[in-house]
Amino acid sequence: MENVVRTTTRKKTDIRKLVSMGMLAAISIVLVYAIRLPIIPIAPFLEYDPADIPILIGTFIYGPVAGLILTVIVSVIQGVTVSAGSNIIGIIMHIVATGSCVLIAGNIYRMHKTKKNAAIALLIGALVMTTAMVLMNLILTPIFLGQPLDAVISLLVPAVIPFNLIKAGLNCSITFVLYKSISHLCKGE
Numbered sequence: 001m002e003n004v005v006r007t008t009t010r011k012k013t014d015i016r017k018l019v020s021m022g023m024l025a026a027i028s029i030v031l032v033y034a035i036r037l038p039i040i041p042i043a044p045f046l047e048y049d050p051a052d053i054p055i056l057i058g059t060f061i062y063g064p065v066a067g068l069i070l071t072v073i074v075s076v077i078q079g080v081t082v083s084a085g086s087n088i089i090g091i092i093m094h095i096v097a098t099g100s101c102v103l104i105a106g107n108i109y110r111m112h113k114t115k116k117n118a119a120i121a122l123l124i125g126a127l128v129m130t131t132a133m134v135l136m137n138l139i140l141t142p143i144f145l146g147q148p149l150d151a152v153i154s155l156l157v158p159a160v161i162p163f164n165l166i167k168a169g170l171n172c173s174i175t176f177v178l179y180k181s182i183s184h185l186c187k188g189e
Contacts, residue, residue, distance in 0.1 A: 017062060021070060024054040028074045033082045035127045039166060043159035045145075048167050051078065052098050056125075056175040060118065061183050064106030071098045082148065101129040101168060122176055126168035128171050133164045 019113075031178045045071040059067025063132060079091035083133055090118035097175030109118055137160050152160075 018064075018154040019065060021062065023057055024058040024135050025077070026075050028054040028070070029082065032074075032078050034084035036082075038188055040159045040163045043096075043155055043163065046159060046163040048163075048170065049170060050174065052101065052168075052171040053174050053178070055098055055102060056171065057179055058123070059102040059106040060109055060175070061178050063110055064103050067102030067106045068099055071095055071100055071102055072100075079144070086144070089140050093133070093140060097129050097133050097164070099171075100132040101125040105129045105172070115178055117177065119176060126172045129168045130161060134160060 031053065032049040036047040036049045038046065039048050040046050051074060055067055055070045058070045075091050075098070078094065079086065079088070083094075090178040103119040103127070105121040108121035108124060111117070128151050134156060137152055137156070138149065141147070141155075142149050145152075
């Protein structure tokens with residue numbers, strides 16, 4: 001009888017996790033559809049969106065692998081709907097940007113689930129995301145924009161780096177503020 005109860009409880013937990021992750025993915029898509037703001041005038045193609053917030057929350061609740069799964073799902077859906085103009089390059093860029101942040105932040109937070117460690121994890125995740133996007137912009141932006149590498153390099157300091165620091169900083173800060181209250185809803189506590 002004890003095994004039946006344990007199995008039933010585990011199935012309920014798995015279903016709750018799957019439903020919660022689906023809701024977080026849906027919220028992420030709605031956010032990217034509803035809020036997209038160019039914040040660097042010389043590079044209006046770089047738009048802020050808060051889509052990473054639900055993904056980061058899911059990462060803190062369910063771990064870095066779940067965060068990466070959410071990232072891939074959201075990136076593909078976003079890339080074929082809301083951001084279809086950015087094609088496969090946009091999907092790859094989103095997976096690398098958000099994926100690098102969730103893997104780093106999720107693994108750091110998983111070690112010690114404290115408020116201080118969450119802040120450290122999110123800060124390091126934002127910095128890693130910014131670094132990853134510098135590299136990805138050097139590789140993929142010349143292809144996407146049809147511009148020479150020199151043109152992309154000239155945008156790194158005035159546009160790419162500040163944009164990614166602002167985007168990651170805002171999303172990580174909002175995640176830090178919202179995480180605990182939302183985590184209780186997803187866990188059913």
